[in-house]
Amino acid sequence: MKKDVKQPDENDVKIPNPSDEAVENAIGTDENPDPAAEELSATEKLAEINDKYVRLVAEFDNFRKRVAREKLEILLTAGENVISGLLPVVDDFERAQEAMLPVDTDKAIIEGVKLIYDKLIGYLQAQGLQRIEAKGLALDTDLHEAVGQMPAADSALRGRIVEVVQNGYTLNGKVIRFAKVIMGN
Numbered sequence: 001m002k003k004d005v006k007q008p009d010e011n012d013v014k015i016p017n018p019s020d021e022a023v024e025n026a027i028g029t030d031e032n033p034d035p036a037a038e039e040l041s042a043t044e045k046l047a048e049i050n051d052k053y054v055r056l057v058a059e060f061d062n063f064r065k066r067v068a069r070e071k072l073e074i075l076l077t078a079g080e081n082v083i084s085g086l087l088p089v090v091d092d093f094e095r096a097q098e099a100m101l102p103v104d105t106d107k108a109i110i111e112g113v114k115l116i117y118d119k120l121i122g123y124l125q126a127q128g129l130q131r132i133e134a135k136g137l138a139l140d141t142d143l144h145e146a147v148g149q150m151p152a153a154d155s156a157l158r159g160r161i162v163e164v165v166q167n168g169y170t171l172n173g174k175v176i177r178f179a180k181v182i183m184g185n
Helices: 020-027 035-076 080-100 107-126
Strands: 129-132 144-150 161-166 168-171 174-177 179-184
Touching: 080 107, 080 168, 080 174, 107 129, 144 161
Parallel strands: 144 179
Antiparallel strands: 129 168, 161 179, 168 174
16 A cells, blocks of 8 residues: 655745855855964964973973982882891991900901901992981981980080980981980080
8 A cells, every 4th residue: 555645735834945055154164264364273273282292292301300210219229128127237246346345355356347347338338328427416306316315524515416326327318217316415
């Protein structure tokens, strides 16, 4: 069965067919755009793209510098835990040397301990370890930790460090152990 297709007749409402010109006007395009406006728009786009490029290059350069700085810091402090663990051994060597001096000890033993100590200190210094000087100086809380006070034998030592209980150390400029000191009053 076929459906009857109704033929349009004169009384039917006709939908006007828009012309191509009307469509172009509706979407806002002109056949003859203003060349000055187009040139300005292209110049603005070029300036915007150039600005984005310059910012991206600067951001990448900052990233590259930050990564290089972080790598250098990691390399400089990579052995901090190992070196910090060796500091008590250095302290024991120093105490052993002090204990052997007043006792009648064979010179070969004293010399052997000194050679081992010097070798260990030499290696640690090559890695960037430095002892914090303290005795006779004013207290610097960035380097020293005051653990006590005692009467100063000389008035010049009042308010200064009179004794070092435990040596402090820096590794490549970073304090890894504060010097424990006694202040004179």
